[in-house]
Amino acid sequence: MDPVIIVGAGPVGLTLALALARQEVPTVVLDEGPGKDEPRPARTVVLREDTAALLERLTGVPFGEHGVRWTGWRSLRRKQVVTEVEFGEDDPAAPLHIAQHVLTQALRAAAAAEEPLVKVAVDSRLDAIEQERSGVSAHTRGTHGTWWRGSYLVGCDGTRSTVRKLQDIRFPGRTAVERHAVATLRAELPWEGRALFHRTPPWRQSGPSAGEVTARPVPDGAWRLDWLLPPGKDLVTPETLVALVRETLAGWSGGATPVYELLDTGVHTVHHRLARRWRVGRVFLAGDAAHLLGAFGTQGLDEGLRDADNLAWKLAVAWHRGPREALLDSYQTERRAAVAARLRAADQTLPILRGGGGLRHIVPGTSRGQDALLADGHLGRGPLGAPGAYADSPLAPRHLEADIAVDTPAGAQVTDVRVTAEDGSFVQLRDRLGRGALLVVLIAPGTGVWERKHWVSAGVMPRLAAAVTALPHPAELLVAESYPGAPAHSVLLVRPDGHLVTALSGVRPADLYAAAEAAVGGEVKEPAEAPSGAR
Template identity: 75%
Template sequence: MDPVIVVGAGPVGLTLSLALARHGVPSVVLDEGPGKDEPRPARTVVLREDTAALAERLSGASFDALGSRWTGWRSLRRKQEMRVLTFGGPEDSLPAPLHIAQHDLTGALRAAVARERLVKLSADSRLDSVEEDRDGLTAHTRGPKGTWWRGSYLVGCDGPRSTVRKLLDIRFPGRTAVERHAVAALRTELPWPGQALLHRNPPWRTSGPSGAEVVGRPLADGVWRLDWLLPPRSDLVTPDVLVTRIRETLAGWCGGSTPPYELLDTGVHTVHHRLARRWRVGRAFLAGDSAHLLGALGTQGLDEGLRDADNLAWKLALAWHDDRRPASDALLDSYQTERRAAVAGRLRAADQALPMLRGGGGLRSYVPGSARGHDALLTEGHLGYGPLGAPGAYADSPLTPPRAESQVEVGTAPGAPAADVRVTAPDGSFVNLRDRFGLGPLLVVLVAPGTGVWDRKHWMSAGLMPRLAAAVSALPHEAELLVAESYPDAPAHTVLLIRPDGHLVTALSGVRPAELYDAARTALGGPEPSVEEPAATASEVSGAS
C-alpha cells in the first residue's frame, strides 16, 4: 500500500502523521514552508487535558517546561470577584488546561517526526493538483521540490485557505470576523502566578463599549498573553494604543502602578466561524482549520483539530491495513459524521451565546438573575466544559451499537471519551488507561475491585477471567484485555469496550461474548455487507453552518 499523504505541517498534520505511525501506517507530510516555524510568543494555544496528553504521547515530550498548566482560574466583573477555581485540588474535578506557544508545540511534534521512520516530511512542497483513481491518489507539488506523489489516502490539514478543500470543490460557509482581539505577549509579574484571569468591564476603562473584556493567560518563564476584546468595526490598533492598554491593564491589576514588563510580541486575532460542507470526498479528507474555524468566547479551534486527527487516524489505519474490507467505507464515513456533528454543536452553542454575551440583551430569558450567567458561559468556553467547551461525544454515531440487554450505565456515556483510570496491563504493570489509547487494538477493561492486591498470574486463571479472555481473543479485531480496580459509577464485573481513540463503545454487565462481539463489530464499521449488497458510500452530513 502507498503511504497516506498529509497536506500541511502544522500541529494537526504532524499529529495525524505521528498517530498513523503508531498504527504502523507510513505517511508523507507536504509542507509548503521551509520546514521550521517562526517563534511568535503571542500565537498560543490552549489544550484540554486529554488533547495535551495526546500530543505528549505522540511527541514523546513533556510540555511542563514548554507551557503552563494553569493552577487556577479567576474571573472578575468591574471590581467584583465572580469566581475562583483551583485546579488539581482534592475536591476539584476540573483538569488543568495547558497553555503553550504554538511554535513550541509544533517544534516538539516536528522533532518527533524527524525521529519517526514511517513519516517523511517534504519542505517547500506546495500542492497544486490531486487526481484519484480506484487504487489511490496522485498529488502534484510545485516549488523547488515539485514532483508527483502517490498515496493511498490524502488528508488536507492545510489551514483556513486550504488548497485541498478548493481542489475538492467543497464549500466553506460561515461568519467572518465574529470577534477581534488585540493580543500582546509580555514578561512580567502579576498578583496571580499560574492562574488565568478573565476581567469583564474593568473599572479603569473609562471609554469604549460596556462589554470591554481582557483575558490574561500565563505561559512558561513568567510570560503572559493578554487579549483585549475589540468593539465591532473598531479602528486599527496602533502601537501607541496597544501600549496604553498594556500599561493601564497592568496598573489596574497591580494596585495602580505599572510593574516592569518586557513586551515580546503583539498582534490582532480575528475569529471566524466556518464549517466545511463535506469532510470526505472519496479517498480525500479534511481536518483542522481546513474543515472548521471556531474560537469565539474562549473556545479553542486547535483543540478540535487534534481531536479530528485522533478520530481519523485509527480509521484510516484499519482501512489501510485491509483496504478491501467491506466495512471500511462505512468506518471512514463515520469520521465526517462524528467530527462534523461535534464541531457543529460547538458552533451552534457559541452562536446562541454571542447575542447574550456581546449584545447586552436577552440574558434574563436564558439565565435569570445576573451577570453570573455571562461568567458561567465564558468560563465553559475557556476551560473546556459545558456546551461551549466539552469534548464531543459520539452518541449518535453509526459506530455506537444499539443498547444491549446487559448494558449498564457508568460515569461515561457511550460515545464519550473514557475516564483515565489506573489499569493493569497484560505484562502485569500498572499504567494509566490513557497510555493505551492510539496503539491500534480495541481495549476491553474489566472492573474488578481487589485485583490490585493480587499478583496477575493468580487471577488471570481464576473466576470469570478465562471466559473473558476467550471472548476477547474471538473479537473481529485485535483487542487488549485490561483490568481496573474501579471506574466511575461502574459496578463490579462491568466490562468496558473502548475504541482505539479512547471513546467508550459500551459497558456490559459481566462477560457477554455475543454482545461484546456485536458491539465490537459495530464499532469497526458495522456488519460486513453480503455480496449482493453494495458497500456504503460517502454521504454528507447536514449540520450548522
C-alpha cells in the first residue's frame, strides 16, 4: 500500500510521521525548505504534560534536559501577588518551555533514524493534489519536482497552507486579535525558575509601555519576555523593544536596569481562525493549517500535536485494516470541536480581560477572577488551557450495562498510573500509548507486590484475557493496583491516543467488545461467538 504523504516538516508534520512509523505505516514528508531550521531564541513553545510525554515517547529525547520546567507561577497586579502556584521537583504538571528549533531538530533526528518508514523530501514545494477512490497524488516543484503517490495526504503546512487552498477550504476567523512584542535575553531576575505574569506594572508610562508582561524561563539562564501591545498597527522598532526591556528589568529590579544580553526579538501576532473542514476525502488538515489560536498563553503547537496524536492511530487502522469512514470522520468531529471550544472561551473572555465592561457580569467578582482565568490559560487548566475531551465523540459506546464513572470522564485523557505489562514489567500507562493497540486496564489492588506468575491465572484474569483476545481490534491487557475513582476489579478501555473509552464494573466481555467496536468506528454489536461468560 502507498505511504501517507505529509506536507510540511514542522513539529506537527514530523510528529505525525513518527507516530505513524511507530505503528508501521510508511510516510513521505514533503519539506519545502532545505531540511534544517535556523535557531531563533525568541520562538519558543510551552508544552503541557500530555504533549511533552508524546514527544518523548516518539523521539526518546528527555526534553526536560533541553528545556525548562517551571518551578512555579506567580501573577502580580501592580505590586500585589494575586496567584501563586508551586510545582514540586520533576512535577509532570509543570509546563515545559523549550526553543522550537531544539524541538524540531530532535524530531528531524528521530525521523532520520526511522528510515525507510519515514522519508523526508527536502526542497519539495507542493503545487497540485489529485485524488481518487484508491489514493491521492501530490505534485511538487523544486529540486526534486515530481509526482508522489500516497494512500492519504495530511496538510501540516502552516498558516498559509497550500493544501487547504488547493482543497478550497474556507478559513474564517479574526486577524490580529492581539499583538505581543517578544524578547529573549539572558539576565538575572529575582525569581529563578518561576514564570511571572504581571498586569498593570507600577512603572508603566505612556508611549511604548505595555500594560501586561510575561516572563518565562528558558535554558542557560535566559528568559522570554512578552509584552501585550496596545491595539493598532504601530511599528515596533528596535528602539521600542529596547525601551521595553530596560523599563521592565529596572522595574523588577527596584531601580537601575541590571546587566542583560539581548539574544533575539520579534513580534508575535495572535490570530483566531478555524478551518471549515479538516477532511476532504483522503486529504486532511492538522496544526496551523486547520486552526490558529494563541491568546492567554495557550499554544497553537500544543493543539497541533494533539491533532497528530488523534489522527495517527486512525490513519494506521485505515492503512492496515482498510478504511472505516466513521473512524476517519471522527478526527474532524473530535479535534475541531475541542479547538472550537477553546476559541469560543477565548473570544468570550477577551472583552472582559481587555476592558470591555459590557460582559463583566460573566466573571463575578473582579480582577481576582480575571487573573485566575489568565493563570488557567498559561498553566493548561480550565476552559482556556485544559486539553480537550471527546465527551460527544461519535466513537463513544452507547448504553453499556456495566458502564461506571471514574475520576476521568469518558473521552478525557487518562491519568498516568503505573501498570504491569504482559511481560511482567512495571511501566507507566502512557508508555504503552501510540502503538496502535487498544489498552485494557484491570484495576486489581495487591498485584503490585506479587510477581505476575502468581496472579495471572487466578481470579478474573483468565476470563478477561479471553475477552481481550476476542476483541475486534488488537488490544493489550495491563493491570494497575489503583486508578483514581476506580473500584477494585473495574476494567478501563483506553484508545491508542490515551483517551478513555469507558470504565466497566467487573469483567463484562459483551460490553467490552461493544465498546472496542465503537472505539474503532464499527457498529456496536456482539461477536458472532461471544467469549465464555459474555451473557
